[in-house]
Amino acid sequence: MSPVTVEAGSPRHRALRAAALAGAGLVAVGLPFNSNPVVNGELTLVLVYAVAALGLNLLVGYCGQISLGHGAFFAIGAYTAAVLIAKAHVPYLLTVPAAALVTFVLGFAFGVPALRLRGLYLALVTLALSVATPPLIKRFEGLTGGVQGMAVPQPAVPGWLPLDPDQYLYLLVLGVAAALFLLAANLTRGGLGRALVSIRDDERAATTMGVDRAGVKTRVFACSAAYAGAAGALFTFALGFVAPESFTPLLSFSFLAAIVIGGLGTVAGALLGALFIEFVPQYAGSVNQALTGMLYGATLIAVMYLLPGGAAGLLGRVRRRLVEVAEAPPPGGRPTGETAIEAGTVSPSQGGGLPAV
């Protein structure tokens, strides 16, 4: 069965896209009504991790920088929301932008010096962040509740909504997450996104063309930190409890693993990766409780072999069997768009016919 070809930007393309989005949205909203509270709780956590992964994806997938420390921003966001809700009685939804703001500022402050480092060294200093987080949380115990953690009242269902608490929580988080996903999509499509892609593909050329490399990178780091912080606030809603044990360096690794497994540089990848890190450890445990750790690690490695493009890459290939989106060829007749990029004949940043080395 050969794929249906659709021209990019055509009304048919737009209609298909809208239908796909609407379908996804409908299913996402309908899910809680068909699932028990346990699954809803887990899906809520999946959404939370997806938001954090999305932020990390901005940094890693679009900007080519690596961070092993986003768990720290997640933790800061979670505790910010917890303190605001439990001690200052701030309305729930306000704590999300508050957490995002705090982590944006901290991410910016950290990013200004840190992003002068490259690759491995940036990974190391961000790892330092995630290692430093639990002790710092415990040190400021007056604020954070220290080692005992802090219980936080969860968002209550408004009287006029006929929903169960787990459904309400899921839909609330879904709403915020959807808004954040849309925001990310917009960011990557707009000027910042183009600047990011140009930096990732060819920094020198980008600088020559006037892109403020350092400024862009720092802003992206700050944005990705803000996403992690917002996700942390949502985590506090979902769990109703914050404690240092929830925010170990393993969490930062999990976010990184999530985006690589889900598919770097894709929005869907964040969601797929979040599904992986939430459910696979449990399945590993149900196969053989004694071998939980080994099975999980082995699965991580296996996925890296089998799906180098991540799960989103796999699903994208499936999709391309169904629907092919072709760019309308420019007057010169040279193929562009997805098929050409796939064939490796055209590199995204270079308009000409030089092979990408």
Add this chain to the structure above:
Amino acid sequence: MGRFLQVVVDGIADGSIYGALALALVLIFRSTGIVNFAQGEMAMFSTFIAWGLHDSGRPLWLALLGAFVLSFLGGMAVERVIIRPVEGGRPLTVVIVTLGLFIVVNAAAGWIWGFTNRGFPRIFPSGTVGLGGVAPSIESLGIIAVLLGVVGLLWLLFQRTKLGLAMRAAAQNPGSSRLVGIRVGRLLMLGWGLAALLGALAGVLVAPRLFLDVNLMGGVLIYAFAGAALGGFDSPLGAVVGSWIIGVTETLAGTYVSAIGADLKVLVPLAIIFVVLLVRPSGLFGVPEVTRA
């Protein structure tokens, strides 16, 4: 003053622990260009092998030898089987694979040998040596000697042998190396084998003092990274000296700066690497990266 010197000496002793693992990290990086997040766990696993061999009756020297040989072979096998498929690809993929390896090796050690704590036989005699006002233990001096010996051997290997030259070439530019006939695959395996061997050495050096359980190297890893980063990831001497600096500053801060205290002393090495890497990204002893315009 005597107390201060003693603290410094203790810091160097602690730093030697980090340095031992840092050497393995640097070796792998220098010979394969990869950062192996699982290096610590592999070292722990090797130490358990040595423990198992000794516990079942073999004399210590034989157990150590057996562990070294098995680790060398094991390291080569890991490269060939687990790392090779993703070696040419995106660096991030390799990072995730080594993280996966971390989880697997840690869980495997627990599954095979259990999670309980146990001792490890001393390699150096116990007791201290009086040097001026301080009293470093014989064990610490022994570890320092071994580390410096390894640094010397590695220097000889990389700077004075064709093999070492080939290894460096294979790490920096596999494509061109193949073109001149270098068996890149074999050298990568060798690099991993040697690094695993160094890891085993690190493990058996520190286990008598830290005691052996599956979390032996978990905490050491970040300090080893810090030491290697401070000293320069491509310099074995740098790894050791960097680790000493980390050990000393961390111990000094924990002891004398009460605002930091023992719980936050981990922040000190982290802050140090941050500052050093900003000023001199290739580390104290590393060779600055030169990119051709």
Add this chain to the structure above:
Amino acid sequence: MVGGRTATARGSVPLLLVVLALLVAGCGRDEGGDQAGATDPGITATSVKLGSSYPFSGPASAYGTIAKGANAYFKFTNDKGGVNGRKIEFTTYDDGYEPQRALTNAKKLVEQDKVFALFNTLGTANNIAIWDYANQQKVPQLYVATGASDWGRDVAKHPYTIGWQPNYVTEAKVYAEYLKQSKPNARVAVLYQNDAYGKDLLGGFKAGIAGSGVRIADEQSYEVTDPSVASQVKKLASSGADVFLDISTPKFAAQAIATVAQTRWKPLHVLNNVAASKAQVLKPVGLGNAQGILSTAYFKNPEDPKWASDAAMTEYKTNLAKYEPGADANDPYNAYGWAVANTMVEALEQMKEPTRASLMEAVRNLDVEIPLLLPGIKVQTGGTGDGYPIEAMQIQRFQGENFELVGSVIQAGAQ
């Protein structure tokens, strides 16, 4: 991957596929309301379901073996005909010591596996994450595996939650009492793990010595992720204290003892119960360095030859080998699991009706002797005013090759 117009189309279809898959897999919502029933879920005439969440992976995996001890006891009971004719089904999940996973597991056990009660869930933070949920659902959260003193402190707000082991405050008070009597002007240097357990014990000790001549000379903490506690111990050595209170777990306790041996400091070494293990701590450091170390005990030590022909100990060791081959009988965690499972079975036995409320009543009014506990130590709860089942311990001192029990059982209420 290029951003741009195609990204959203690419993004949303995989999204759709994934979400559809979830929908299909979704277990369907069980809209059954609560039956104010004669029986609660998880219990029938012939079976009763218990569930727990343990760290089988991750940083605390050493504690995972407790499940084996408990499992062995339940199987042993089942083979004798069960408890009141009911066989026990014990379901466990791994939480990796993470509170969010512990909560997910608790919900799974309650909503999907429909257990009658949660039993021996492990970890202070984990149990705090669970207890609001359990109490809202009115599911018993019994004999939680943590020594934190939280569980008995607000029985009114969390009536369905109860601890078991002598909590850290009780233990600390035992040490405080001992010092007040034998070294009334002691200066104490403290090493403690910087988490809920360590701080709880330290807090209990400070409360216990308040108003007496015993003083704290210095306190040093360590993180579970620290490679070594040597530098903290050396700092404590320079404090001039004559007592060393060591609140640490086995690996760090071994390091601490070894470090003390290297210095000229010769304090009275008080080692907390969690680390009082010959195999894991004292033998590795050399029994010569362990002489005179003081600790507490509340159950019979499997490593102690004194109990070798004790009936309870033999029963434990034989059945552990039978039902969980490969489990190390000398590992105190296995003995712990056995003893706490024993308590659970006693409570089930005394439960009058097959309801959770009735189970809670039995739990809150229990007065039994558990064979593996030391003679003189009972599991006692006197109604809802007493939230602490075991509040007694006995001092033990390491002499020669083993710990010797000293004096008599000390009752030390946690309040």
